[in-house]
Amino acid sequence: MSSVISQPLRPLYTAGQTGEIDRRTVASGIEGFALMQRAAAGAWQHLRARWPEARSVSVLCGGGNNGGDGYVIAALAAQAGLSVQCLALKPMGELEGDAARAAAMARAAGAPVEEWQDDAALHGEAVVDAMLGTGLAGDVRGAYRQAIDAINRAGKPTLAVDIPSGLAADTGALLGVAVRADATVTFIADKLGLYTGRAPDHTGEVMFCPLGVDARAFDDIVPRGVLLSASRLAEAFAPRRRTAHKGDMGHVLVLGGAPGMGGAALIATQAAARLGAGKVSLATAPEHVGASLIRCPEVMAHGVCGGADLAGLVEQSDVLVVGPGIGQGAFGQAVLAAALESDRPLVVDADALNLLAARFTAERRDSWVLTPHPGEAGRLLGITAAEVEADRPAAAEALRRRYGGTIVLKGAGTLVAGPGGLGVCPYGNPGMASGGMGDALAGMLGALAGQRGMNDDSVRLGVLIHALAADMAARDHGERGLLASDLASCARRLINPGSDSLPSRYSLSSRY
Template identity: 65%
Template structure:
């Protein structure tokens, strides 16, 4: 079988790097050590945020700027001065008395006062008066649950019913994990500085950050070769580089034979969805190993899929011969039939995509099994079972969870959810695409079928996984854009994905 060659345009070097909070602080420290004054960097941040503010809300005539005690608050004080100089009515709210501020934050507060901006010390009954609220409360230093006046201020911002701009990160979101620490600001947009943060793109953060604008402030993070990105952000530009024209002399064998194994008695839909997705993404051949009752419906739904009855392990093992990639798990069940089918897949010496009940069986029946040539695709519940922890623990630090699972099980691991993560030998990537309409039955089955065909067509399993996650999310976004999020079905995605992968 001929496989698509790897492309230099499909490496992490072409993606936006993402950093942890400690790394961003180190980048900031080194920038200051190079001779740039800290207050000058603060002014750059405030100026870039102000430009984003004016671009987003050109009709705004007033603004409430809520400032914390640190440098994030300092950014807010400078932005308040810029807003005043531009003729806006400014309500500046400080969580601390100005005389208690220190270093650059104190200097920023003095600048705003010199510009004629009044200041009010925060109180619980305060009403935010601006057309837009600027959240400059906490920044990236948060490491514990928000409480006290800070919690009350965040709740008041969210209850105000006004659009919100967050500086660097929505207050209350952990920069490394994306988890909301008790409560977090729900912003319409976030302007983040120096280095983009991992936690802005996964977990709770996508529901709080709104549109994200990255402003490096003149800092070239990747020039510091010893500060390696914690992750990278997938980009739509990868599609054109990956899905070039097919060879004119190609044939069915050129484009891969995908075998989908699943659909226990009474659970046929998932396997049918995975099979059809594999066919729509360009597999040369798709076979389906399923219970007898699902063969007829499969032929009706998609006659191009070669569906065959599987009664047990012997039938399943016979079907694995000749497959280039096996997708196992959709509708598999966890009884004897599912166990026999999964064992047949595990004995095959081809790449596997392992999903749904196959993951649950791995957790209970093969708790220590690992291999290099498989893709595991758990949602948080399945990841928790594989890691023997709670779903809350997985969601509290999704990057750590997916890395731990990849170390334990090998291969490539996809942790599904808002800000899907892909962990493999080449590092961690985050998919910033997708939408709430995709929170419906069968979406994971469609993803597994897409991953199967791409694993059959690309030399690198990790690259195929990243592309599959990207195509799946963008297809969901395309379907939602055209018809809306409510009522989006998994079966809608295949046609949108087909458009994306054709040059």
């Protein structure tokens, strides 16, 4: 099976890169105010399509181009016959350039502009956040913080223009406080910070409007990352050759399950089997072998007591998954040491990561994938989980520089940092906040590495399938009570050509 996927992914940019693309676009002959009008028209169309019953709107405008977009939206709303409350966070007399021109346009259209007051009430049935754009640095303060709090307290349908005010465009971190929008319309170039970190709590549905600008045309501006897409699954999982046999599909060996900790390894092995591995073996504490045979008899379970029992098993395998349930005691240390002595590709998860940070600090290799959550990532880097979350992209790339290989930084908007750059997964749901989800992912990654090789595409596909399987399971039975064991059967449906089970919101015409 080919390990190369040709379909391009949507590029993601930083705030600085987006500003440079905007500047060059204007320099090429497109007037800045014309771009502002295009942006406002796009946002207005989405607002009307999403909340067609709204007969009034509150538009909160800042002082820059983001505020200018808001003033043009207010003008369009007034022209359409809506009652408009337009609140200026920056005094009208201090506006300059296109923002001042847009404010005059709003007034000319019959949208009265009022300066923000601390006790201002939002009267509109829908709210437009056009206060702070992508250039915000530092925590939100003063009137802007008060306005954000007012929007969030109001609980009304809210559209964010370009980015929710208070969300960091490059990282998805909160700058003190941020608007909780129901939808976000972003322009010119899509932004990395809309899809990771705290962003999912604040963006709502994300819609990208390029405004006729092709960011890719500026080929000297290298995107910060790419947005992973469910549309890649059909290309990646073409039908197998009719003569394929299990030897073609990889032999995955899961090393895990210290005494009394067998469940994680069983989850990983079943996930590997359901993702199409030709053979799956398990090296675990002897007491867990019976449970493995009952749960999934196709898995070849072996009882081991330490590293000396592993040599033959490792030699027979194509890829190792080490970490699920190994613990940090003598069993885990021996198992990880045996894995690190081999030349097999590795998927390193759970307590194997903690042992790597504490006892195997000199390790670095290209043929492995590390799958930390923020706490584990912090231990690997010698920083706190909060520092990891403050700049997830930087943390993922720091891990890759330190340890090599490919890094999967789990969490909302999982990041994949590998030789091909940074990938961001926009799928997944809060039901995944339960034990064993990481073990399922580790097994899936092992299965794909065995079939496709240990490379960027294998890891990105594994992350995609894991998140989409969780979304499918949540769609069928709800988020609460979602178990890691539920993902294996959903993942199998996703990777089989012709399956009609892919949720419609992940079609080629999806919001991403």
